Amino acid sequence: MQARDAGQEHNTRLRWMVQLRWLAVAGIIGLGLYADRVLDFTIPVRWLVVLAVVVAGYNLVFRLLLRTDVLLGARQATLLAHAQIAADLVALTVLVHLTGGIENPFAAYYVFHMIIASIVMPRRAALAYATFACLLFGTVIALESQDLIHHVHLPLIAPPGLYRSHLIWPLFAVWASVLYGAIYLAGSVSARLRQRERELAQLTAELSEVAQGRQETLERLQDAQKLQLRYMRKVSHELRSPLAAAVTLIKVATDALGDKTPDKLQHMFQRAIARLNQGLDMVRDLLALSQSREAPLAEEVTTVDVAQLLEMVVDMEMERAQQKEINLLTDIARGLPPVEGQQEALAAALANLVSNAIRYSPTGSDVRIQASSAGQQVVIAITDHGQGIAEEDLPHIFDEFYRTSEAKQVAVEGTGLGLSIVKSVVDTHGGRIEVDSKPGRGSTFTIYLPTAPA
Amino acid sequence: MAEATKILVVDDDPDICESLRMVLESADYEVEVAGSSEEALEGVESFRPDLILLDIMMPDGTEGFHFVWKLRNEYPEPLNAIPIVVLTAIHATTQMRFYPEESDGTYEAGEFLPVQGFIDKPVEPSALLAKIKEVLTQ
Structure with missing residues (x-):
């Protein structure tokens, strides 16, 4: 070439x-x-x-x-x-x-x-x-x-x-010196130009080689990531299958026994199911956490309409809210700019926050979901009027497996991974999450996501 | 009495198949089980079910998707329109889509799965029966 x-x-x-x-x-x-x-x-x-x-x-x-x-x-x-x-x-x-x-x-x-x-x-x-x-x-x-x-x-x-x-020879000498002078000057300039051209050509070649190398590395990394994702899904499937089968077997068996089962035994069956479910949730959350830490695969990244996303999240959580007679109030600014990312991961993260808000709110209270834009960011805030988070717990709530003692009282089951997953999803999308909470008055979780490049 | 409604259960876990068979038969459905998507496709033709209960995450994680795609695109009417309820460990409301790596041009990556309902695993017998009733009356 x-x-x-x-x-x-x-x-x-x-x-x-x-x-x-x-x-x-x-x-x-x-x-x-x-x-x-x-x-x-x-x-x-x-x-x-x-x-x-x-x-x-x-x-x-x-x-x-x-x-x-x-x-x-x-x-x-x-x-x-x-x-x-x-x-x-x-x-x-x-x-x-x-x-x-x-x-x-x-x-x-x-x-x-x-x-x-x-x-x-x-x-x-x-x-x-x-x-x-x-x-x-x-x-x-x-x-x-x-x-x-x-x-x-x-x-x-x-x-x-x-x-x-005899004057022709001095004239000739002047003339000849002009020729040699011209050669010297033009030669110097063009030699330097030629040198630059060669350097430029070499640099271009080196650059394209580097670019190609990087492309190949990137492709290898993505392949490895896909392989890992597939592997994680498989492991998750293998771990969940026996647990899910056991739960189903117990449920069918207890249903078949019906009222004949003594209460004490019935209770033990329920405990067995609860413990198995705990294991299922743990596997699900560990998979979600490990997936959320990877940079999203290029083909899974889309432009995400935040208003639509929140609508979907509200739909997902509506049933849970109705069970506790909680009003899900939305206040979504018109014409929000889109963000870029994995729609499902973002939906899951937001749903996690909303379901937390519902879980830790008193029956009949309000949970407010607000979205607005500020500069190059979309700001999503989820506010509840629940028990709030104690000050000493605040620095740890995004840590893996961390559960506040209040949370354990409200819901025995829980993996302590939910907020870690939320934070990890927000991080990989280039955003950040903040929490503002007063014990006894409620909490507000605020997510800042960068808007999609125009 | 009219012929019993027929349900094909597709799951690679024999325990799940047996449990579901018990639940469904106790509700007077006629049940056949298939442990793989090939068996399931055979079952569709021989058994001609009114509804298919499908475990989407069979061993390689893609079989369930391929089963849906094959049935919907390669089978003649009315077989290609048999309602499918998907059993999934992934929360139903995340609206399951085809995985991008499986796109072979026949369907778009991220397209919604053309099925009629989702049931969370592990299965709650009463929820399962309610969902089946709902889908069959649609």
């Missing part, structure tokens, strides 16, 4: 050179005619046109070699770059010779070729081209100074005898 990108980058640069060359062809003809017709220089326009045609010709060849749908190999691309620059230097030298040699200000155009060479080639190759250009230009001005080849004079730009004087 990377090699391919580099190759494409190469091709783009080579095509860019071809496009520039069309401009050069137009420039040769345009400026030649302008110099000849308007500026009245005596320029061999015919040869200039021949030169333009030659340049256009080899440019066409390059253009065909660089068709967009063909990707050149690195070797081919390098060769093509060399061929283009070498041909251009020769063409430029011919052009300069035809238009005044040392007198022609366009001799400065060699600098452009040096810059291009510095961009597309390593520094050593660019330096070789500078030397090649010096050789070409030097040969031309040397041959012209000896009248071995024709010299085109540009009146007013240079004195008539300049091209034959």
Whole structure:
């Protein structure tokens, strides 16, 4: 992939050179005619046109070699770059010779070729081209100074005898220093750019490797989590099955015996059932607790409508409330923002709080369920007018297996895991839970849940 | 007297099956039991029950779900419409859904189970009989 990108980058640069060359062809003809017709220089326009045609010709060849749908190999691309620059230097030298040699200000155009060479080639190759250009230009001005080849004079730009004087060599030296200077500067800049590109490419590759590694780890973790969940469900099933079977057997047996069972025996059967139920509740709560501590699996997370959730919870607890003639009062703000999470875990947690409130409230009292939003949070408060929680118990009520002595009096059965599960569910949803309680006056449990990202 | 109403009990625990059979037969239902979902599907065709009592959490934890899905989708009328009451250790009111990992495209993950009622395990005989009566009269 990377090699391919580099190759494409190469091709783009080579095509860019071809496009520039069309401009050069137009420039040769345009400026030649302008110099000849308007500026009245005596320029061999015919040869200039021949030169333009030659340049256009080899440019066409390059253009065909660089068709967009063909990707050149690195070797081919390098060769093509060399061929283009070498041909251009020769063409430029011919052009300069035809238009005044040392007198022609366009001799400065060699600098452009040096810059291009510095961009597309390593520094050593660019330096070789500078030397090649010096050789070409030097040969031309040397041959012209000896009248071995024709010299085109540009009146007013240079004195008539300049091209034959010893001054051409200091001028040549200045010109050559410009070329080498340009190579040095452009080469430094593009070398640094190339270095950055390489670093960037490497960094990108490393990053994607890291990202992939993390993705794989995440997937493995999720798989492990699913496996564990399945295992826990199975263990829970295996533990509950015998207990549930025993309860059913005892119930059916006592029902079959009916009134013939002595009261004392009947009581013992009831105790047996109660104890077995305790075991069943314990297994259920331990499973719920261990599940609530895991980060929820991605596929189980949905956007949860809090109002709907609370409606469901009220439905779930209505029967229990009616048995104690407790009014479940709801006060749910309109247009509550949704939260994100596992709907069933949240419902179970809220139901747990509501059922606690019902259980520890006096008959005929109110249990209030309020929901509102504050900033980026949804606030759910459940208030009862029960016996409240003693101050020394408050720091421990979310601890596993902790039950206050008042709670034990009200309900003998109970695993002491309910509030631990609630807190754990709230925690894994990025929220928090607070409790405010006054002994004898009641308690308020408040849950803060972050709203779902928009 | 009209033919007795027939109930198929599907549970892998023989003790549960026996207890339920006692309870149901004492209420004059005709009962057959099946210990696996294959047996249950056979029983549906041979016994043609009026109602199925299904333990959802059989050993691998998924059999019960597959049984419901198969009966509802792959069986002809009227077998595919036999009412099902699910026996579950999970509280009935949490509205049981299909587990996501079981989604094979035929039903949506999280879709509600297409059954007519839930009974909490362990089973209270009187509650069971009341639920069955309720579902059968629907």
